Amino acid sequence: MGYKTVIGLEIHAELSTETKMFCSCTNAFGGEANTHCCPVCMGLPGALPVLNKKAVEYAIKAGIAFNTKINTKTRMDRKNYFYADLVKGYQISQDTIPLCGEGYTEIEIEEGTKRVNLQRIHIEEDTGKLTHTMDGDTLIDYNRAGVPLIEIVTKPDMNTPEEARLFLEKLRATLKYIEVSDVKMEEGSLRCDVNINVVDTETGLKTNITEIKNLNSFRGAVKAMEYEEKRHIDTLKQGQNTLKETRRWDEVKGETISMREKGDTADYRFAADGDLAAIEIPEEWVNEIRNSMPELPHHKKERFVKEYALSEYDAGVLTASKALAMFFEDTVKLLDDPKLVSNWVMGDVLRRLKDDDVEIEDTKLSPKDLSQLIALVKSEKINNNTGKKVLKEIFDTGKDPETIVKEKGLIQISDESQVREIVEKVLEDNKQSIEDYKSGKDRALGFLVGQVMKISRGKANPQLANKMILDIIKEKY
Amino acid sequence: MVTKEQIQQIASLCKLKYTEGEIDEFAKNFSQVLGYMEKLKEVDADNVEPLYFISDHVQRFREDVVGESLQREDVVKNTTEEQFGYFKILRIVE
Numbered sequence: 001m002g003y004k005t006v007i008g009l010e011i012h013a014e015l016s017t018e019t020k021m022f023c024s025c026t027n028a029f030g031g032e033a034n035t036h037c038c039p040v041c042m043g044l045p046g047a048l049p050v051l052n053k054k055a056v057e058y059a060i061k062a063g064i065a066f067n068t069k070i071n072t073k074t075r076m077d078r079k080n081y082f083y084a085d086l087v088k089g090y091q092i093s094q095d096t097i098p099l100c101g102e103g104y105t106e107i108e109i110e111e112g113t114k115r116v117n118l119q120r121i122h123i124e125e126d127t128g129k130l131t132h133t134m135d136g137d138t139l140i141d142y143n144r145a146g147v148p149l150i151e152i153v154t155k156p157d158m159n160t161p162e163e164a165r166l167f168l169e170k171l172r173a174t175l176k177y178i179e180v181s182d183v184k185m186e187e188g189s190l191r192c193d194v195n196i197n198v199v200d201t202e203t204g205l206k207t208n209i210t211e212i213k214n215l216n217s218f219r220g221a222v223k224a225m226e227y228e229e230k231r232h233i234d235t236l237k238q239g240q241n242t243l244k245e246t247r248r249w250d251e252v253k254g255e256t257i258s259m260r261e262k263g264d265t266a267d268y269r270f271a272a273d274g275d276l277a278a279i280e281i282p283e284e285w286v287n288e289i290r291n292s293m294p295e296l297p298h299h300k301k302e303r304f305v306k307e308y309a310l311s312e313y314d315a316g317v318l319t320a321s322k323a324l325a326m327f328f329e330d331t332v333k334l335l336d337d338p339k340l341v342s343n344w345v346m347g348d349v350l351r352r353l354k355d356d357d358v359e360i361e362d363t364k365l366s367p368k369d370l371s372q373l374i375a376l377v378k379s380e381k382i383n384n385n386t387g388k389k390v391l392k393e394i395f396d397t398g399k400d401p402e403t404i405v406k407e408k409g410l411i412q413i414s415d416e417s418q419v420r421e422i423v424e425k426v427l428e429d430n431k432q433s434i435e436d437y438k439s440g441k442d443r444a445l446g447f448l449v450g451q452v453m454k455i456s457r458g459k460a461n462p463q464l465a466n467k468m469i470l471d472i473i474k475e476k477y
Numbered sequence: 478m479v480t481k482e483q484i485q486q487i488a489s490l491c492k493l494k495y496t497e498g499e500i501d502e503f504a505k506n507f508s509q510v511l512g513y514m515e516k517l518k519e520v521d522a523d524n525v526e527p528l529y530f531i532s533d534h535v536q537r538f539r540e541d542v543v544g545e546s547l548q549r550e551d552v553v554k555n556t557t558e559e560q561f562g563y564f565k566i567l568r569i570v571e
């Protein structure tokens with residue numbers, strides 16, 4: 001018995017333009033309630049929308065990044081519905097002719113490269129923000145009303161929650177790379193809805209599609225999909241079917257909850273918005289935008305493999321974030337040893353970023369610091385372990401490595417006579433370990449090196465200590 | 478033929494209420510209008526470029542430069558209830 005999960009995603013991303021989509025109100029996040037509002041975005045009678053050129057340009061950039069066909073003739077449509085987050089009783093969106101048509105992107109799954117096809121990318125305005133109070137009221141802030149959005153709709157090409165996560169990661173990295181959106185889920189500049197159902201591969205029976213809304217983190221999205229996947233399979237196993245409905249993810253309960261059945265499918269009565277004329281996108285403009293596109297993650301990855309002789313995997317990790325890729329390249333400019341820099345970045349630096357849940361640009365570590373630190377280790381002024389401690393100190397205090405090493409007296413002892421003195425003392429005090437080593441217990445050697453490091457307070461050069469222990473045992477014992 | 482039920486459905490989507498008599502009238506008128514539209518199907522449009530917008534005007538764009546917004550007092554001036562600068566309404570949950 002096998003089941004195949006089918007997942008499609010709809011992602012809304014706020015475009016990081018200076019102004020709103022159809023008026024010159026600021027598109028800054030937050031601000032005091034209802035202070036970024038004007039007759040246009042408040043839908044006051046007689047106000048006329050004028051399309052923001054930058055918003056169209058950003059959407060085209062996204063379209064190019066996802067290999068879509070740019071429709072050079074398009075238009076805006078009205079999507080009619082009544083809800084308090086909408087001032088006009090309709091949202092200005094796109095229906096039959098989206099700005100960007102079909103496209104695709106690729107994700108790296110265990111079995112290799114997988115293509116995820118896009119249905120479309122269209123432009124639309126965001127709605128106001130509702131806050132439900134404890135007193136049973138709803139407060140409305142229209143600062144967000146009219147903020148430019150792109151809606152990216154995939155085909156149902158993902159078959160596991162993990163594939164959906166990889167796609168979302170790819171999408172976020174790409175939008176960040178081309179600098180068209182802040183893609184911060186916690187600030188709501190990236191929002192994701194999921195369509196999911198399950199097919200019994202033997203009988204061909206399918207469950208009805210569930211739409212999951214209110215997902216405000218990638219982790220939440222994955223958990224919600226895993227939950228739904230199981231719920232759909234269980235339903236099929238019981239010989240039943242799921243309802244075609246919208247559910248929301250409840251982070252606290254760790255389950256999805258039914259919002260409304262889709263039986264009364266919303267009828268949005270789309271119609272061309274007569275306040276806005278036809279939109280024509282000159283070919284030359286699209287070409288201009290295409291030529292001004294920054295290097296995309298997968299191109300950067302290929303270049304890293306060639307230029308720095310890194311493995312596919314390492315190059316993939318380093319280019320997953322634009323800031324991290326830049327940090328790596330800036331460090332290599334200062335210290336021409338890509339493999340070594342990559343090891344440090346992929347190891348201790350990334351671990352720290354993960355532990356603190358921050359991006360490299362939000363830390364106190366600069367490429368200059370890291371290059372200095374690696375140089376200190378490379379020239380054996382400090383040993384590898386001390387290097388790790390210094391790195392932690394830089395993250396904590398922002399001091400440069402030379403200063404930290406000086407202040408803490410961490411310079412490695414590579415002076416043979418000094419190390420010899422310590423080694424001789426350690427051997428004298430640990431005769432049993434020498435016997436153990438001689439009788440074939442290699443671990444005893446590690447213990448002896450450890451003792452040398454301990455007495456030197458981590459400053460001895462461990463390779464030197466190791467060699468010296470062997471030499472002296474041979475000579476004396 | 479447009480049915481009374483269809484008219485009722487459209488009216489409810491628009492949050493409009495009509496009397497039985499009005500709905501009958503609408504159903505009749507709508508059917509007539511759609512009947513005229515049926516006539517268009519008789520035209521041979523094989524060699525005509527599809528229309529994607531009603532008028533010939535082409536959208537001009539606005540440069541992305543921040544201008545002035547309204548004062549908040551003016552934004553919330555016409556609402557029946559305001560709190561902390563927000564529009565306040567009875568709680569709604571979708």
Ligand SMILES: [Zn+2]
Pocket residue numbers: 020023024025036037038039040041042146546
């Ligand atoms: Zn405005």
